[in-house]
Amino acid sequence: xxxxxxxxSATPPAAPSRHVQxxxxxxxxxxxxxxxxxxxLGPSHPAMHGIVRIVTELDGEQVVKTxxxxxxxxxxxxxxxxxxxxxxxxxxxxxxxxxxxxxNNFGFCSAVEKLLGIETTERCQYIRxxxxxxxxxxxxxxxxxxxxxxxxAFTVFLYMIKAREFLWEVIESVxxxxxxxxxxxxxxxxxxxxxxxxxxxRRAFAETRTVLEESHKLLTSNRIFxxxxxxxxxxxxxxxxxxxxxxxxxxxxxxxxxxxxATPYWVYDRxxxxxxxxxxxxxxxxxxxxxxxxxxxxxxxxxxxxxxxGGPVNVDHEGRPFALPAEYVDRGKxxxxxxxxxxxxxxxxxxxxxxxxxxxxxxxxxxxxVLPPKETTYGSIxxxxxxxxxxxxxxxxxxxxxxxxxxxxxxxxxxxxxxVSDGTDRPYRVRCRPPCxxxxxxxxxxxxxxxxxxxxxxxxxxxxxxxxxxx
Amino acid sequence: xxxxxxxxxxxERFGAAVLATHAEHGDHTLLVGLGTLLEVLRFCRDDxxxxxxxxxxLTAVDYLTYPGREDTPRFEVVYHxxxxxxxxxxxxxxxxxxxxxxxxxxxxxxxxxxxxxREVWDMYGLRFAEHPDLRRLLLYEQFEGHPLRKxxxxxxxxxxxxxxx
Amino acid sequence: xxxxxxxxxxxxxxxxxARKYSIFQYPFVTACCGMEYMATACSHYDVDRFGAGLPRxxxxxxxxxxxxxxxSHKMAxxxxxxxxxxxxxxxxxxxxxxxxTGGFYDNYATVQGIDTILPVDVYIPGCPPxxxxxxxxxxxxxxxxxxxxxxx
Numbered sequence: 001x002x003x004x005x006x007x008x009s010a011t012p013p014a015a016p017s018r019h020v021q022x023x024x025x026x027x028x029x030x031x032x033x034x035x036x037x038x039x040x041l042g043p044s045h046p047a048m049h050g051i052v053r054i055v056t057e058l059d060g061e062q063v064v065k066t067x068x069x070x071x072x073x074x075x076x077x078x079x080x081x082x083x084x085x086x087x088x089x090x091x092x093x094x095x096x097x098x099x100x101x102x103x104n105n106f107g108f109c110s111a112v113e114k115l116l117g118i119e120t121t122e123r124c125q126y127i128r129x130x131x132x133x134x135x136x137x138x139x140x141x142x143x144x145x146x147x148x149x150x151x152x153a154f155t156v157f158l159y160m161i162k163a164r165e166f167l168w169e170v171i172e173s174v175x176x177x178x179x180x181x182x183x184x185x186x187x188x189x190x191x192x193x194x195x196x197x198x199x200x201x202r203r204a205f206a207e208t209r210t211v212l213e214e215s216h217k218l219l220t221s222n223r224i225f226x227x228x229x230x231x232x233x234x235x236x237x238x239x240x241x242x243x244x245x246x247x248x249x250x251x252x253x254x255x256x257x258x259x260x261x262a263t264p265y266w267v268y269d270r271x272x273x274x275x276x277x278x279x280x281x282x283x284x285x286x287x288x289x290x291x292x293x294x295x296x297x298x299x300x301x302x303x304x305x306x307x308x309x310g311g312p313v314n315v316d317h318e319g320r321p322f323a324l325p326a327e328y329v330d331r332g333k334x335x336x337x338x339x340x341x342x343x344x345x346x347x348x349x350x351x352x353x354x355x356x357x358x359x360x361x362x363x364x365x366x367x368x369x370v371l372p373p374k375e376t377t378y379g380s381i382x383x384x385x386x387x388x389x390x391x392x393x394x395x396x397x398x399x400x401x402x403x404x405x406x407x408x409x410x411x412x413x414x415x416x417x418x419x420v421s422d423g424t425d426r427p428y429r430v431r432c433r434p435p436c437x438x439x440x441x442x443x444x445x446x447x448x449x450x451x452x453x454x455x456x457x458x459x460x461x462x463x464x465x466x467x468x469x470x471x
Numbered sequence: 472x473x474x475x476x477x478x479x480x481x482x483e484r485f486g487a488a489v490l491a492t493h494a495e496h497g498d499h500t501l502l503v504g505l506g507t508l509l510e511v512l513r514f515c516r517d518d519x520x521x522x523x524x525x526x527x528x529l530t531a532v533d534y535l536t537y538p539g540r541e542d543t544p545r546f547e548v549v550y551h552x553x554x555x556x557x558x559x560x561x562x563x564x565x566x567x568x569x570x571x572x573x574x575x576x577x578x579x580x581x582x583x584x585x586x587x588x589r590e591v592w593d594m595y596g597l598r599f600a601e602h603p604d605l606r607r608l609l610l611y612e613q614f615e616g617h618p619l620r621k622x623x624x625x626x627x628x629x630x631x632x633x634x635x636x
Numbered sequence: 637x638x639x640x641x642x643x644x645x646x647x648x649x650x651x652x653x654a655r656k657y658s659i660f661q662y663p664f665v666t667a668c669c670g671m672e673y674m675a676t677a678c679s680h681y682d683v684d685r686f687g688a689g690l691p692r693x694x695x696x697x698x699x700x701x702x703x704x705x706x707x708s709h710k711m712a713x714x715x716x717x718x719x720x721x722x723x724x725x726x727x728x729x730x731x732x733x734x735x736x737t738g739g740f741y742d743n744y745a746t747v748q749g750i751d752t753i754l755p756v757d758v759y760i761p762g763c764p765p766x767x768x769x770x771x772x773x774x775x776x777x778x779x780x781x782x783x784x785x786x787x788x
Contacts (some may be wrong), residue, residue, distance in 0.1 A: 043714045044664055045783055046693040051666050051711065071609035073666055076743040078594075079618060079625045091740065098668035114496055142671065161678035168675075179671055179764055197671045241555055244525045244583040255555060262558050401539075403560065404496045405551055407527075416528060416551065422537050433528040433551070441586040470609055470708075610745070611710045618744055625743045629709055 014183040036064055041455065043072045049146060050466035052440070054447070054455065061451045066444045073466035081430035086112050086397045088184050089430060094180040096432055097468040099142050100135035102128075102171070104468075105184035108430075110265060111406035111417035112186045115399040116369060122309050124188050125266040125364040129304045130201075131183070132408075134171060137208065138164050139411035139463070140248075140290045140297075146286070147460035148219060151228055158214050163211035166204040173200060174353075186397055187370035188363030191353030198305055204299050212294060220288070229284040230233045233446040233458030235439075236281055243442040247413025247435050249462065252289045254282030259409040270307070273300045283461040307346040310361075347374050369397050396425040412436045412463055472520060474499035477561050484514060490566075502563040508565045509575040515552055515561065516580050523552035525560065526577065529587035531567070531595045535621040545569040546597060548624065550577070567597055576602045594619035652782035655699070655725070657687035659778075662698035664715060664723070667705030669732035672764040681767035686774055695721040700777065703754075705746045706734035719754050727757045729777060731770065736761050 041054040053069040077096060081089040093108045094101040106128045111119060120128075145160030168178040173194050175181040183190050194200075219225045235245065240253040250257055258275045260268040276292035278285030347355055351374055359373035371390055374384030390396045399421040407416040413435030420429040439462045446458050472480075477503075478499050488507040491538045493500050503511050517524040528551040530531040534540045544566030553560050567574055577584035588599045596617035599605060599611040607614065616623050663673060677683050677691075684690075692698040695718045707715055719728065730750055733739040736759045738748035750756060757780055760773035 043711060044718055048690075071607070071611070072708060072714075073706060074609040074708050074710065074745045075667075075706055075741045076618065076625065076745045080741070080743060083625060095668050099671060117496070142674070146674075158679050161674060162680060165675065165678075165680045178675075179668060239522050241583050244527055244581065257555055263560075367713070402495045403498070403500075403532075405498055405528075405560075414527065418530065418549070418551070419530065419533055428537060429532045431528070431530045433530075437586060438583050441583055570737055614709075623744075627744045 010281050024167075033069040034059070039452075046150075049143075049460060049462075050464045050469065052459075052464060052466075053468075054443075054459070055349070056447070056452070058452060061453070063447050063450055063452060063455065066447045068440055068443050070440060071470050073470040075467070075471070077432065078430055081427055083426070085425045086399075086427060090182040090184060090425065091180065093184075093432075094182055095467050096434075096471065097139070097410055097412065097415070097465045098116075098179065099465060100132075100139035100353050101179065101181055102131045102135040102175075102183060103408060103410050103415065104432075105182065105413050106132060106266075107406065107408040107410070108417050108419075109184040110408065111187050111404055112399060112427075113364070114406050115402060115404040115419055115421055116186070116366075116397070117400075118187060118364045118366045118369060120188055120364045121361060123192075124364070126304050126308045127189060127193060127362060128184075129266050129268065129271070130301045130308075131171070131174065133301040133304075134167050134201075136411045137294050137297045138167050138171075140294050141167075143195040143411075143460070144215070144287060144290050147283075147457060148215075148225075148389050150456045150460050151225060153219060153222075153225065156218055157382070159211045160212055163208040166207045170197075170204045173197070185363070185370070186337045187366055191351075192358035192362050194353060201301065201305060205302070208298065212291065216291065220291075226284060228454075228457055229282065229287060229461075231280075231284075232450060232454045233283045233461060234281050235442060235446050239442060239445055240281065243445075244438045244443055245413065246438070247410065248286055248289045248293065249281075249415065249439050251276060252278035252285035254279055256278070258413050259407050263407060265406075265408060267304070267307075268300075271300050271303050273303075280297070283457050284463040363423065398423060398425050407433075410435045410468075412439075412465065412468070415468075432468070432471055434471060436464045440464055440469060472557060472559050474559070474561070477521065477559060480518075481511065481514070481561075484518075485511060498560075498562055500564060502564045502566070505567060505574060508563070508581075511563060511579070512550065512552075512577055512580055515563070520557075521561075522554045522556050523551040524588070526557055526581040526583055527551040527553045527560075529577065529584055529591065531597055531619075533589045533595060533619065533621045546572060546595060546625050548574050548591065548597065574595045574599050576600060578602060594618070597621065646656045649782075652784070656778040656781040659686070659688035659700050659774075660690055660692040660698045661688055661700045661702050662693065662695055663691050663702045663704055664702045664718060664719065665702075666707065666711065666730075666773075667734065669734070669764040672762075672767060673702065673704045673731065676767040676770045681771065683771065683774065686771070686778070688774060695719075696723060698722060699726055700774050701726065701728045701754075703728065703735045703750050704731040706732075706739065706741060707750055708745050709747060710745075712747050712753055715750065716753050727777060727781065728754050729773060730756045730759045731773070732765060733761050733763050735759075738743065739763060 036057045036059050039058055043051045051072040055067045056063050057065040077092050080092050088107060093104040096104045100420045130449060136306050141160040145157040149157035172178050175183040226471050235249060237253045237255055246405045254277060256275050256277045261275060273296045276289045278289050354374055356373035356375045363370045367386055372383045372386045377387040401421060401423045403420040405416055405418045407414045415435050416430040416433035417421050419427055422428040447455055474494055478501060481501055482489050488503055489501060490504060491502040498610050515521050531548045533546055535545055546567040547564050548567055550563040574597055576588060586604055586608060589605060591597050592605050593607040593609055594617055665673060675681060701719055701722060730736050734741060735750045738746050758773050758777045760769055762769050
């Protein structure tokens, strides 16, 4: 090899910079002889719960300080709600806590109903309870499944997602979609339950119970799982209350606060259920609380199904037989519109559940708010006018001026909607109180002092849902 | 304690500092001035009969385009308080003028106020005096403006920021 | 000569066949679509039978970047960086309408379609797309991988 000219150069290579010297030679650094390492658990990370950035300062494996940065999924929910009429906010509320969207939907509807001062029918409230509990179960299944997967228990994840699929099939048969359902309407629901709902739910719950039993056998006394989760990520009772943490995390820390018990809404005061409470507030307690809550949710849903009222049966008011359509048109032209409501209109199968006989069962009897049933809309001029008045710009649901706060028990804690109305058909301000913001604010307490490997299970047990946190 | 009793207790303690109360739709609300806000919140937390140990929510509302409120302060900062031992709630509001949007911080009372106040700063531009770390929470530093204000159009585009180097 | 072309096209076809059945995805999951992504990846709508069942959470080891869920302006630089860090050959799948066009989030915080920052190969619309749609999109991606000129 021919020698290159640079090797015979007279100037020596530059000495390594002082910073490098400090790290490698330990000179000029604090007495411990080491420097803390700053590691960025970046926004895109394998823990599938949500995007968050945790900047950790590590001393070896110990976490000394953390800084949690959120906001990577900010989608301007609150600003978008101010654009359209009240029911147009429904798809946005779906995507808040997207694993339990029905709870958000119904929470928002209930807040606006409180503002309007209307009372929904009993059947509607029972259905809201049943669907909320199914949603809550799908959230807990996803959370526990994903946390188990992050610890290496991939089987449990597959089993729980399988159970979730059964629940989603039930939701799909009711609402038409699996995940983002937009089922709630101010004053009621989009449609009634399908006829074989109870059978479907029993099948889905039987499967879910099998899955929960199998997961219990795999995880609850599993040495590895217990060692990794017990005593890790502790949030004491005082810290939890100071940080306004609610939901399973607060219950795992020993405070039996559940909005369904504290300020009962819908028909929760008629149903019998327990509130599982933990002791130490570590990850293992949160896991146990969530598993117990799933069982309680099934109990609530089964009781509600048993108590589900039939609702007023549709009465064919006049008892008049169906006449030729031409005759109805002629009568309508002459202004004789009484009795035209019994026009036999057959709706498309897509609108199953929204027929008139179901409509009264799930919607409040309030013409200023709730769209009339399709037969009335298409079959009579009053119905059509009513429908138009609710849909057109500037008309529609116009709550009185004022403000209201309505808390519901979301899967992660107290989900509150604070709605301010200025009397027009557009909400003036919609504020969603996110249940997972306080645990994320308190995350640094749970992580500091622990080890790097504990960050993932702790973060998993917090069940951060980006849509809700960042709105 | 029932809602009216809570308001009565606060009124008896603070007298003229309470600007207004209402109980529309079952939510008992107290409107105070910015000067006495911190005292009221501290009393709410520490008083044995009230014991509001949880700051459920801290948010703000921009009343710029609200019909009929042209002469009241533009912003209103809203505190939703909950008491775990007594299971009661109250809402405390305080008006904030547009030209002096500084609010006393509630961080010494409830640590959760740290993030909630950062969000209010991010979305509305209301500063919190003596906040330990007032930076944006949900948006990035290069973002211009405070989006939940009524004069910020929802479809305004921001320039894309490149990867950090 | 013609003979050399015969070999390269057969090699292309072989490589394309191998690549399309061994997709290592980088699931860049942000939002609600992530739930449908999980559902697609799990046992009911198994994506493993397409050879795409192993996610690789390091951009260096992944071929396909599945951008799942809304990308906000705060997240966009991170996405771009992850894409830049991926090694060739790489493909991008825009999963969900938020990544295709911004969805119904026409506001100050959302990137109106990731094709404003990355080149996209397959768009899977839906809010969120049903797992069957995702599998259809995956099969289209497989066709694209198999048919295109292979990069060595």
